[in-house]
Amino acid sequence: MRKHIFQGMIHAPLTEAAPAPDDAALAELAQAVERTARRRLGRSLAIREVDAGSCNGCELEIHALNNAFYDLERFGLRFVASPRHADVLLVTGPLTQNMCEALERTYRATPDPKWVVAAGDCAIDGGLFAGSPACVPGSIGAAVPVDLYIRGCPPRPIDLLKGLLALLEAQA
Amino acid sequence: MAVLSEALAKAQPCPAHYPVPRAVVGAEAWKQAAQGFAEGRMTLLGLWGERDAAHMAVRDTEEGSIAVLSLLCPNGRFPSVGAVHPPAVRLERTMRDLYGLIADGAKDTRPWLDHGKWPHSRAEARAPYDFLPAEGENLHHIVVGPVHAGIIEPGNFRFTAGGETIVRLEERLGYVHKGIEGLMAGADLKRGAQLAGRTSGDSTVAYAFAFARAAEAALGCEVPPRAVWLRALMAELERLANHFGDIGAICNDAAFALMHAHTGVLRELVLRTCDAAFGHRLMRDSIVPGGVAHDLDDRGVAAIRALLAEARRRFPPLVKLYDDTASLQDRTVGTGRLSLELAQQYGAGGFVGRASGRNFDARRDLVYAPYDQLHFTVPIRNDGDVNARVWIRIHEVEQSLGLIEQILDRLPAGPITVPLPIGSDACEGLALVEGFRGDVLVWLHLNREGTIARCHLRDPSWFQWPLLEAAIEGNIVADFPLCNKSFNCSYSGHDL
Ligand code: SF4
Numbered sequence: 001m002r003k004h005i006f007q008g009m010i011h012a013p014l015t016e017a018a019p020a021p022d023d024a025a026l027a028e029l030a031q032a033v034e035r036t037a038r039r040r041l042g043r044s045l046a047i048r049e050v051d052a053g054s055c056n057g058c059e060l061e062i063h064a065l066n067n068a069f070y071d072l073e074r075f076g077l078r079f080v081a082s083p084r085h086a087d088v089l090l091v092t093g094p095l096t097q098n099m100c101e102a103l104e105r106t107y108r109a110t111p112d113p114k115w116v117v118a119a120g121d122c123a124i125d126g127g128l129f130a131g132s133p134a135c136v137p138g139s140i141g142a143a144v145p146v147d148l149y150i151r152g153c154p155p156r157p158i159d160l161l162k163g164l165l166a167l168l169e170a171q172a
Numbered sequence: 173m174a175v176l177s178e179a180l181a182k183a184q185p186c187p188a189h190y191p192v193p194r195a196v197v198g199a200e201a202w203k204q205a206a207q208g209f210a211e212g213r214m215t216l217l218g219l220w221g222e223r224d225a226a227h228m229a230v231r232d233t234e235e236g237s238i239a240v241l242s243l244l245c246p247n248g249r250f251p252s253v254g255a256v257h258p259p260a261v262r263l264e265r266t267m268r269d270l271y272g273l274i275a276d277g278a279k280d281t282r283p284w285l286d287h288g289k290w291p292h293s294r295a296e297a298r299a300p301y302d303f304l305p306a307e308g309e310n311l312h313h314i315v316v317g318p319v320h321a322g323i324i325e326p327g328n329f330r331f332t333a334g335g336e337t338i339v340r341l342e343e344r345l346g347y348v349h350k351g352i353e354g355l356m357a358g359a360d361l362k363r364g365a366q367l368a369g370r371t372s373g374d375s376t377v378a379y380a381f382a383f384a385r386a387a388e389a390a391l392g393c394e395v396p397p398r399a400v401w402l403r404a405l406m407a408e409l410e411r412l413a414n415h416f417g418d419i420g421a422i423c424n425d426a427a428f429a430l431m432h433a434h435t436g437v438l439r440e441l442v443l444r445t446c447d448a449a450f451g452h453r454l455m456r457d458s459i460v461p462g463g464v465a466h467d468l469d470d471r472g473v474a475a476i477r478a479l480l481a482e483a484r485r486r487f488p489p490l491v492k493l494y495d496d497t498a499s500l501q502d503r504t505v506g507t508g509r510l511s512l513e514l515a516q517q518y519g520a521g522g523f524v525g526r527a528s529g530r531n532f533d534a535r536r537d538l539v540y541a542p543y544d545q546l547h548f549t550v551p552i553r554n555d556g557d558v559n560a561r562v563w564i565r566i567h568e569v570e571q572s573l574g575l576i577e578q579i580l581d582r583l584p585a586g587p588i589t590v591p592l593p594i595g596s597d598a599c600e601g602l603a604l605v606e607g608f609r610g611d612v613l614v615w616l617h618l619n620r621e622g623t624i625a626r627c628h629l630r631d632p633s634w635f636q637w638p639l640l641e642a643a644i645e646g647n648i649v650a651d652f653p654l655c656n657k658s659f660n661c662s663y664s665g666h667d668l
């Protein structure tokens with residue numbers, strides 16, 4: 001194990017350069033954040049991920065944000081285990097009827113000020129699952145107020161990162 | 173004569189079901205088949221319903237042959253298979269939820285995917301869910317989910333523990349039920365393939381592969397050799413990405429983050445290579461009925477070859493690290509043991525079955541092109557614990573690297589798609605594909621104009637989730653995440 005740790009010290013990091021925050025997302029957010037009781041939290045956001053019916057593709061790419069290439073925590077962004085600790089709910093999936101109550105309760109359990117990011121095409125309008133009686137019409141936005149949408153099926157980690165950075169910029 | 177041939181001999185064959193036969197049987201033969209499962213002479217591969225028929229896909233354990241048996245149920249009832257063969261129980265509860273079919277004689281008739289939230293939910297489903305009792309002195313409950321602490325899919329787990337030791341785990345799933353099979357009805361093949369590819373995101377290639385093969389079997393369509401080989405290439409890349417990610421994630425659940433960091437790099441390298449080669453990190457929608465959507469150019473080949481070299485350089489030291497770290501082995505060895513009997517009874521696919529001695533791999537045992545022309549071995553272990561499941565995956569990584577190399581060396585030239593001969597008669601097809609998690613089954617019934625009448629998708633998780641409940645018994649609560657990750661069942665693939 002020592003060898004692995006030592007090599008980790010002498011090799012250059014794999015980490016990608018930080019992307020610029022997504023311009024479109026920034027514009028969208030500037031508006032959204034105006035509406036909230038804005039409080040300066042410093043450059044730090046705690047994120048609670050909620051799968052509201054995803055195919056798990058979005059989760060795979062959200063996971064990737066923690067790998068050595070994207071290294072989310074260097075931006076002060078980190079995933080937390082409870083909505084009680086969260087500033088941001090990162091929600092995926094077409095919002096199944098069976099997850100609707102759990103999402104609403106998770107939202108209520110998150111202290112103010114809070115933001116909701118809906119990630120993935122499903123989370124925007126149901127995506128390919130739109131129209132299914134097992135999904136809530138209008139997807140995530142029908143149950144909780146969404147501040148930022150990130151497109152993709154699934155969104156690439158770099159797009160997730162851009163969106164989250166935009167959120168950080170907007171609320172700082 | 174083997175049980176299945178016997179059943180087929182007496183049954184009414186259905187025309188236009190490919191490549192294996194389908195036959196309509198009577199209630200007696202249906203019950204005999206159920207008995208065949210209970211006696212271990214046949215394996216249940218799938219059980220699904222339609223408005224007025226029940227179907228089962230079966231494999232004769234002796235002969236290895238496969239068929240679909242159907243029972244017409246004009247009055248909406250069929251003799252329960254689950255009454256004598258527990259692996260069918262959740263499938264029957266689902267048939268009731270989705271198609272209203274009632275399993276006569278079933279002991280557990282609680283709703284499963286129906287949580288009472290749909291517009292058409294049954295009255296029973298609207299009542300609070302009736303968890304199974306666990307009685308004894310000083311037992312306590314721990315309830316987690318559906319929203320978990322990590323970035324994982326939603327499900328509800330109810331533990332009953334005596335002190336630290338779990339005496340019963342009961343799973344409640346269905347939270348991510350999207351109505352995929354309902355959306356399939358009436359869809360064309362293009363949309364059908366997209367839906368299939370979104371059944372379980374981590375197995376998007378396996379599902380699209382199985383769906384395409386079922387459609388092509390039904391339509392009697394031969395796919396160009398290059399497309400067939402490219403499909404296997406994608407399937408092995410998908411297996412590699414998932415195995416890398418999960419080997420690290422299992423270690424992470426034993427608080428060994430170093431491994432997770434390193435295998436996370438390997439996984440990311442695979443995904444970037446897939447992106448470079450096929451234009452999508454998960455290779456979503458890359459396999460379509462009739463062929464593949466993206467050809468592989470020289471740059472793609474070079475990227476994959478570079479990945480092979482990098483994986484062969486980086487992976488062996490990590491395997492050694494796993495093997496040499498006593499504190500890690502202390503957590504994985506002997507934890508979450510699954511017996512061979514249960515693995516066989518449930519027909520547990522993938523590393524879950526193979527780590528417990530169930531010697532089955534659809535690529536070898538239900539061979540499909542191009543695996544009939546490729547060399548690989550199927551690793552088997554008998555210890556059945558978390559450690560065994562890790563080792564099976566380590567060996568499967570090695571096999572996949574070899575398969576990818578063979579495919580690149582021998583990739584045939586030529587076209588990558590063929591037009592589908594749609595517009596003949598109604599037809600049906602069945603396909604099984606070995607995904608990273610186990611065998612994915614797709615059954616497809618096409619209308620005359622080529623639209624989907626009924627499509628059933630059976631994730632390997634259906635037969636693995638119940639085994640997790642068995643494997644966890646007697647373990648400590650703190651080892652649940654570790655056991656769970658070592659099974660890594662799909663929620664979405666199961667919930668549909
Ligand atoms: S957006 Fe795509 S990847 Fe994400 S949950 Fe929906 S289907 Fe899956």
